[in-house]
Amino acid sequence: MKPGDFEFVSQLVRERAGIVLSADKAYLVESRLAPIARKEGMASIDDVVAAIRLRRDSRMIETVVDAMTTNETFFFRDKTPFEILETNVLPELVARKRGGTLRIWCAAASTGQEPYSIAMVADAMGPRLAGTKIEILATDLSERCLEKAKAGTYTQFEVQRGLPVQMLLKHFTKAGDSWNISPTLKGQVRYRAMNLLDDFRALGRFDAIFCRNVLIYFDLPTKKRILDRMAMQVEDPGFLFLGAAETVLGVTDAFKPVSGFRGLYARDTARIGARFAA
Amino acid sequence: MKTCLVVDDSRVIRKVARRILEDLSFAVDEAEDGAQALAQCRTTMPDAILLDWNMPVMNGIDFLRALRADPGGQKPVVVFCTTENDITSIAEAIQSGANEYIMKPFDSEIVQSKFAEVGLC
Numbered sequence: 001m002k003p004g005d006f007e008f009v010s011q012l013v014r015e016r017a018g019i020v021l022s023a024d025k026a027y028l029v030e031s032r033l034a035p036i037a038r039k040e041g042m043a044s045i046d047d048v049v050a051a052i053r054l055r056r057d058s059r060m061i062e063t064v065v066d067a068m069t070t071n072e073t074f075f076f077r078d079k080t081p082f083e084i085l086e087t088n089v090l091p092e093l094v095a096r097k098r099g100g101t102l103r104i105w106c107a108a109a110s111t112g113q114e115p116y117s118i119a120m121v122a123d124a125m126g127p128r129l130a131g132t133k134i135e136i137l138a139t140d141l142s143e144r145c146l147e148k149a150k151a152g153t154y155t156q157f158e159v160q161r162g163l164p165v166q167m168l169l170k171h172f173t174k175a176g177d178s179w180n181i182s183p184t185l186k187g188q189v190r191y192r193a194m195n196l197l198d199d200f201r202a203l204g205r206f207d208a209i210f211c212r213n214v215l216i217y218f219d220l221p222t223k224k225r226i227l228d229r230m231a232m233q234v235e236d237p238g239f240l241f242l243g244a245a246e247t248v249l250g251v252t253d254a255f256k257p258v259s260g261f262r263g264l265y266a267r268d269t270a271r272i273g274a275r276f277a278a
Numbered sequence: 279m280k281t282c283l284v285v286d287d288s289r290v291i292r293k294v295a296r297r298i299l300e301d302l303s304f305a306v307d308e309a310e311d312g313a314q315a316l317a318q319c320r321t322t323m324p325d326a327i328l329l330d331w332n333m334p335v336m337n338g339i340d341f342l343r344a345l346r347a348d349p350g351g352q353k354p355v356v357v358f359c360t361t362e363n364d365i366t367s368i369a370e371a372i373q374s375g376a377n378e379y380i381m382k383p384f385d386s387e388i389v390q391s392k393f394a395e396v397g398l399c
């Protein structure tokens with residue numbers, strides 16, 4: 001990469017997505033931009049950067065920012081959050097709602113494994129939902145990921161990461177070498193592009209938010225701003241799930257850890273109910 | 279230390295599986311077909327069995343049915359590991375008493391994920 005180009009790209013990605021690329025990530029920029037150069041028929045990644053630096057090519061900006069996101073995900077990632085969702089959070093929310101619709105926001109949905117895992121949990125609850133409908137809104141910055149998520153088509157490798165075989169049999173069909181998620185589950189998840197740096201109030205209010213393994217890429221003030229704004233979008237008692245390497249401690253007081261339940265936070269821990277007595 | 283019996287007619291696959299399972303802290307035994315595996319199980323029941331489907335002498339599904347009918351044969355956690363990757367085969371394996379199912383090709387991550395699924399690691 002030309003001198004200055006790494007700084008330019010990392011500045012761009014930070015401004016547009018909040019993602020912090022430390023100085024040792026030049027190799028990452030190179031390896032993510034090389035396929036773009038190839039696809040665009042450009043000689044090298046210097047041309048990709050030039051298209052942005054000199055022409056402010058907005059499609060190229062989007063492509064580069066998208067390419068710099070890390071989309072690693074798998075079904076039922078870390079397992080525990082989904083067990084807590086099934087045994088504690090959903091029963092609590094169902095008891096509060098008594099019918100009606102529960103809204104869950106999956107705020108960094110990547111290629112769909114997380115929102116579909118939530119949908120599978122909801123399905124497994126069956127009569128325990130007491131007629132409550134579950135609506136899942138899945139958002140991500142990456143259009144590329146959202147396309148795949150919407151298609152609901154996974155490779156043999158992907159359906160073997162975290163997904164119990166019973167769930168595979170129950171919710172997937174095979175087409176050639178790929179596995180397609182059932183129309184029923186697909187129908188439970190709505191997808192929308194959303195940058196967490198932007199104003200997300202228009203998404204409405206939610207009964208629980210999954211914001212897992214995305215805050216780790218942001219700096220502290222950005223994490224805080226996002227969590228503080230999420231606290232305004234979530235109904236009592238304000239359930240939030242974070243990734244295993246993430247916490248609100250030292251970031252914000254808007255959410256507090258629910259003690260004894262790893263990865264679960266709430267705005268109002270005093271009002272989470274007896275199901276959470278540690 | 280938990281024990282795992284690897285049943286596969288391919289020496290290469292057994293070797294690869296052994297290495298992955300030893301990294302997961304299993305004591306590993308090997309068998310080349312279902313009949314050998316059954317004989318070994320009748321001497322000492324392992325905690326887990328990683329099981330191929332297509333093998334000479336006795337295939338994986340016949341082995342599994344025989345095992346589950348044996349006294350103590352309910353105990354081992356059985357994870358199929360096979361190139362059979364159609365829904366009918368998977369369903370048949372589960373109905374015959376398999377606990378999990380790996381479609382080849384596999385890697386250490388898949389083995390670990392599937393073994394964790396059935397509470398083995």
Ligand SMILES: C[S@@+](CC[C@H](N)C(=O)[O-])C[C@H]1O[C@@H](n2cnc3c(N)ncnc32)[C@H](O)[C@@H]1O
Nearest residue numbers: 017069071073108110141142195196212213214
């Ligand atoms: C590592 S994945 C996590 C996926 C899933 N939540 C999980 O835990 O498995 C992180 C996702 O965050 C998305 N992302 C990164 N920056 C974002 C932003 N500013 N707004 C919305 N999504 C963003 C990326 O596109 C990527 O799909």
